[in-house]
Amino acid sequence: MTPGWRATPAVLRVTALPAAVALVAVLGHRPDLLAVAAPLALAALPLLRRPAGPPEVRLVLPGEAVAEGAAVPARLVLGGAEGAETLAVAVATPDWVRPPAGRSVAAAVPVGPSGAAEVDLDLRALRWGRSDVGPAVVTVSAAGGLLRSGPETVPARRLAVLPLAERYRGATLVPRARGTVGVHASRQSGDGTELTGIRPFAPGDRMRRINWRVSLRTGELHVNATTTERDADVVLLLDARYDAGRSGGIDGSASGVDVAVRAAAALAAFYLGTGDRVGLVTYTGGTRQLPARAGRAQLHRLLHGLLDVSAGRSGGSEPPLPEPVGVDPRALVVVVSPLVGRHVFDRAAALARAGHSVIAVDTLPDALGTEETDAWSAPVLRLWRLERDTRTTSLRDLGVPVVRWSGSGTLDGVLVDLARAAQSGRPR
Amino acid sequence: MIPRVALAVAGLAAALLPLPDPTPIGLAPLLIGLVALWRAVMRPDGPGAAGVLGAAALSWLVSGGGAAPARLVVFALALATVHSSAALAAGVPWRARVDGRVLLRWAARTVGTTLFGVGVVGATALLPRTGTPVATVAAGVVAVTAAVVAGAVVALRRPHALTRSAPTPEP
Numbered sequence: 367m368t369p370g371w372r373a374t375p376a377v378l379r380v381t382a383l384p385a386a387v388a389l390v391a392v393l394g395h396r397p398d399l400l401a402v403a404a405p406l407a408l409a410a411l412p413l414l415r416r417p418a419g420p421p422e423v424r425l426v427l428p429g430e431a432v433a434e435g436a437a438v439p440a441r442l443v444l445g446g447a448e449g450a451e452t453l454a455v456a457v458a459t460p461d462w463v464r465p466p467a468g469r470s471v472a473a474a475v476p477v478g479p480s481g482a483a484e485v486d487l488d489l490r491a492l493r494w495g496r497s498d499v500g501p502a503v504v505t506v507s508a509a510g511g512l513l514r515s516g517p518e519t520v521p522a523r524r525l526a527v528l529p530l531a532e533r534y535r536g537a538t539l540v541p542r543a544r545g546t547v548g549v550h551a552s553r554q555s556g557d558g559t560e561l562t563g564i565r566p567f568a569p570g571d572r573m574r575r576i577n578w579r580v581s582l583r584t585g586e587l588h589v590n591a592t593t594t595e596r597d598a599d600v601v602l603l604l605d606a607r608y609d610a611g612r613s614g615g616i617d618g619s620a621s622g623v624d625v626a627v628r629a630a631a632a633l634a635a636f637y638l639g640t641g642d643r644v645g646l647v648t649y650t651g652g653t654r655q656l657p658a659r660a661g662r663a664q665l666h667r668l669l670h671g672l673l674d675v676s677a678g679r680s681g682g683s684e685p686p687l688p689e690p691v692g693v694d695p696r697a698l699v700v701v702v703s704p705l706v707g708r709h710v711f712d713r714a715a716a717l718a719r720a721g722h723s724v725i726a727v728d729t730l731p732d733a734l735g736t737e738e739t740d741a742w743s744a745p746v747l748r749l750w751r752l753e754r755d756t757r758t759t760s761l762r763d764l765g766v767p768v769v770r771w772s773g774s775g776t777l778d779g780v781l782v783d784l785a786r787a788a789q790s791g792r793p794r
Numbered sequence: 795m796i797p798r799v800a801l802a803v804a805g806l807a808a809a810l811l812p813l814p815d816p817t818p819i820g821l822a823p824l825l826i827g828l829v830a831l832w833r834a835v836m837r838p839d840g841p842g843a844a845g846v847l848g849a850a851a852l853s854w855l856v857s858g859g860g861a862a863p864a865r866l867v868v869f870a871l872a873l874a875t876v877h878s879s880a881a882l883a884a885g886v887p888w889r890a891r892v893d894g895r896v897l898l899r900w901a902a903r904t905v906g907t908t909l910f911g912v913g914v915v916g917a918t919a920l921l922p923r924t925g926t927p928v929a930t931v932a933a934g935v936v937a938v939t940a941a942v943v944a945g946a947v948v949a950l951r952r953p954h955a956l957t958r959s960a961p962t963p964e965p
Contacts, residue, residue: 374885375839375841375843376843376877376881378841379843379844379877380877383844383851387851394855397918398854398858398861398866399855401867402851402854402866402869402870402873403911404870404911404912404915405870405871405873405874405907405910405911406847406873406877407911408907408910408911409874409877411907451899452882452885452886454885454886454887455887456887456890472887472888473890474885474892475893476895476896476899505886507881507882507885510878510881511878511880511882
């Protein structure tokens with residue numbers, strides 16, 4: 367923003383008005399009026415120190431992406447305004463990156479002798495997604511308010527808020543690894559080739575693991591500690607076709623899609639952290655699939671893929687959930703969904719029948735009511751819940767565990783069962 | 795909000811300090827001043843503040859003759875505050891959090907110019923009286939006024955010229 371300087375109506379008050387009062391004072395023999403006019407006339411003196419040039423204002427964000435719940439130390443930076451006195455800003459925060467109170471930030475700060483000033487906005491990322499910060503309306507004043515630059519608009523900037531509020535910790539079990547030599551070593555210690563250190567011998571250790579050189583030197587048996595190689599695919603199916611509940615940000619209530627997106631992000635971060643390959647299929651109005659890969663770059667891709675998830679549908683026929691393509695037959699498929707509608711149950715069942723290990727994670731909020739309250743609302747809601755429970759039971763009968771998302775360890779119990787079933791070769 | 799509150803308080807003081815006579819000619823400037831004050835508080839960037847100052851000066855002319863020096867000083871301070879608070883409020887959003895340093899500089903400048911201006915005028919009362927005709931004095935005032943206005947015009951034109959001659963390059 368590079369606006370120019372212009373005079374304000376205040377100039378009239380310090381030139382013509384005191385001159386007129388002084389004239390009346392002289393003509394009317396009223397020297398007391400001169401005492402009234404003199405301070406106003408003196409207020410024109412700051413015009414002698416004019417601003418040196420057009421000010422430039424930038425909206426500075428801490429980066430392109432922040433984690434949900436994190437502080438966003440955004441700043442408005444003014445430069446090149448030597449001689450200016452006051453910087454006043456009003457920054458709109460229409461989305462979920464906001465100040466602790468209110469929907470906008472307005473402040474006035476002094477401009478330093480070098481013509482620089484900063485306004486700290488102290489925002490916080492309250493909900494995942496893409497949020498605008500701004501536009502900002504900026505006014506720079508000089509010469510006691512006699513000169514002004516602006517109001518000018520600094521365009522809004524978009525910030526990606528990653529759904530990384532909670533950290534998932536759980537069992538590193540996967541029902542079935544891909545069976546090849548691992549491309550990515552897991553962090554689980556065990557019988558593998560990836561050396562992680564040397565430790566004292568313990569009952570159960572194999573003889574071929576003994577490190578003779580260290581054992582002879584120390585006089586005690588030591589073995590090479592290794593990690594297991596495991597290369598499992600985890601595919602997250604995020605169903606965001608319908609939402610349920612109200613989204614209140616990280617400190618408020620969470621809708622079904624909020625919980626689903628946070629759960630998918632937490633699971634992706636966890637499994638990628640263990641060295642597994644994670645893919646993502648999102649169902650909103652359309653379908654978007656990110657193939658399973660490993661590594662930090664994949665986490666970045668998945669998290670940004672989740673940002674575009676939003677439930678926009680409210681009417682019409684239920685959108686389908688097409689079969690994801692290229693999913694490894696041994697992949698663990700985690701269907702993360704509020705389980706609203708019929709097709710999500712059908713898709714989970716179809717994947718299970720195709721031989722995948724499938725877990726359905728239920729993200730429907732506990733306190734779910736209806737916005738329209740009439741005589742039919744409660745019975746309809748009760749009927750809908752009964753129908754949903756019936757479908758859930760059918761899914762469980764098919765061997766697909768359905769668990770409510772409860773943060774860390776949500777999948778542990780069902781993973782043990784699935785792994786045991788996979789090892790014994792019996793149907794789940 | 796602080797500049798607007800200051801504007802309202804100073805405007806009320808400027809309207810009431812002349813102690814207007816309860817006559818139509820005494821109350822008319824008061825009424826005009828209050829209406830202008832309302833407009834000034836709502837839109838500090840408009841002509842409302844000038845209206846407040848003009849109406850207050852007129853009211854003082856009508857009713858304030860023979861006032862005690864202390865009341866005159868307070869009245870001058872009120873008018874200066876109306877001007878400076880309107881100038882500050884015009885550039886600051888309604889609900890803006892105003893930094894304490896901005897308020898301090900604004901208050902210091904207002905009080906400083908008032909005391910200096912009133913002091914200079916008061917000092918002239920100590921000078922020996924001369925028999926200069928009123929017409930001569932009026933001509934002098936007109937000349938000084940013209941000089942002030944011309945100086946302000948020149949001072950205001952320069953920043954525009956500077957802005958035009960040194961445009962910021964496109965990124």
